[in-house]
Every structure is written in structure tokens, then in C-alpha cells.
Amino acid sequence: MIMTNEMNELAAFAIVARERSFTRAATKLGVSQSALSHTIRRLEQRLELKLLARTTKSVAPTAAGVALLEDLSPALEQIRHALDKARSIRRRPEGRLRIVMSRSAAVMVLLPRLRAFAEAYPDIVLDVVTVTGPVDLVAGEFDAGIQLGEYIQKDMIAVRVTPELRLAVIGSPRYFASRRIPEKPKDLNDHRCITLRLAGGPYRWEFEQGRKSVTINVNGPLIIDDTHLVIQAALAGVGVGLAYEEQVAEYIAKRRLVRVLEDWTPPIPGFFMYYPSRQHQPAALSALVKALQHSEQRPTR
Structure with a gap:
């Protein structure tokens, strides 16, 4: 397995071999000539091969160096391409x-x-x-x-993606035709309620009016995990349900649903997009x- 130091040494060798100059290669790599020379010597010692022939005026790859460069070039190009692709994820929306x-x-x-x-x-x-x-x-x-x-x-990190929301307690006209409209949260104890299940279990219906705060553990024939299904069950006359005001506004306007306890349902924070x-x-x-x-x-x- 090639370690990070070995990868750095091979990349340094490839640049020196192509540039045929320690001065130009050191400038490209942003290191000193002495540090670069030490890197190449370390690689040659590890491989027990002379990779670069040096004189006071020139640098050229040996036969072993040429062979190594030919084998290295496709791999280094592939790595460069992979890194460019990774950086593009940061720059381009894709x-x-x-x-x-x-x-x-x-x-x-x-x-x-x-x-x-x-x-x-x-x-x-x-x-x-x-x-x-x-x-x-x-x-x-x-x-x-x-x-x-x-x-x-x-x-x-949390970013608001909706304004504050309100929950609405709703039931169909057919359901309320034979039952008394609840005027206070505790009246729900006398009704068939469609319970919303969250991750921690059935949602406890929370109400506020002024300084009064009431929590009701409702009961009924159906426990379900999606407000859209709660609405469909309420439309079918199964019982009283709880959904977001925005979701049921049209049904209420068309009198397919009746909203109750409206003055007991204050705003809630709403939805946020979150990420680490x-x-x-x-x-x-x-x-x-x-x-x-x-x-x-x-x-x-």
C-alpha cells in the first residue's frame, strides 16, 4: 500500500523529470531546492535505483527514471482528475x-x-x-x-423554510352532525380522535389559550403517522383529526371539514432545514x- 509520503515523493519526482530542473520544480511545488533534492534522494534510496542524472547545469531522468515516469504518468493524471472532480463539487452545484x-x-x-x-x-x-x-x-x-x-x-445549523405554522383540529360535517362540537380541549375526551404517531409514539395534543396550557392524550379508532392520511380519515367521517392549517384551509373553505378549538391552537415554530x-x-x-x-x-x- 502506497503511503502519503511515498505519493508525495513520486509526484515530486515526476515534476522534476518533466521540468528537467530542480529550480523550476521547486517553484512549482512551493518548496526549497534543498528540500526537493532531499525528497528525491529519499525516494532513490527506498527504491535502490538512480532515477535522475544530475550535473551542475542539467537534470535528466535515467533509463530507470524514464520507465518509472511512463508508468506513473497515467496514475498521476487519474489522481489529478479525481481531485479536480472532488473540488468541483465544492464549486459547482451538482x-x-x-x-x-x-x-x-x-x-x-x-x-x-x-x-x-x-x-x-x-x-x-x-x-x-x-x-x-x-x-x-x-x-x-x-x-x-x-x-x-x-x-x-x-x-x-438551522435555516427557516416556512413561517410559523398553526395546527387545526378538524372533523367532517357528517361526523359532527350527531355529536356536540368541542368547546374546550377536555371535550375531546368524548370524541373519536385520529391520533398522529411521531417517532416517540402517539402525539399528545397540546393547546394554549392565554396563560392556560392543556395537554390531552386523545383516544380513538385510528393511529396513523402522516397528517395527509389524518385529513383523509377525517373527511371520511372517522373522527376528529389534527393537521396543519395550510393543509386543510381549502377543505374548510368548501365546508368539507369543520374546524374546532381554533382559539386554543397558537402558532408553532414551523419547519427548518438543518445540516451538521x-x-x-x-x-x-x-x-x-x-x-x-x-x-x-x-x-x-
């Missing part, structure tokens, strides 16, 4: 980004901006995984995620952050 988010975040944040982003950056591929609940980006080998602000780890570090950030990730960030919000934390 390549694959693995992003993790809930289905709600995908629909509310990503999809509305996806067409414009895809047209602006045709060389970026977004590999999106939808999950419920928080995810360890590093362990999951993700470049970034989109999550509600309250669930993001404190050591992450802002150092050496790939250009593709920078482009996605810029495309998704809300208003003039800057990265925080």
Missing part, C-alpha cells in the same frame, strides 16, 4: 443530495419550489427520504433534513438552502 423529511414537509416546503430548483440546477439530484420524527443525519448518511424547529438538535456544518459546504447544498429558505432568514446556531 451531484446527489440525500435529504430526509416528513411527507408533510415534502409537500409543504419542497414540492412548491421543486420545479424552479430543478430547472435552475439540472445537475443536482435530490434523493429524498420521508420519515416521521427526528433523524440522526450523520448516522443516516444524510446531507440535510427538514424538520419542525422544536425537534432539531442544538448542534445543527457550514464549513466546506458543497455548492449543491448551498443552492438548496438558498432556494428553500424563508424570507431573509439566515442560518442560525
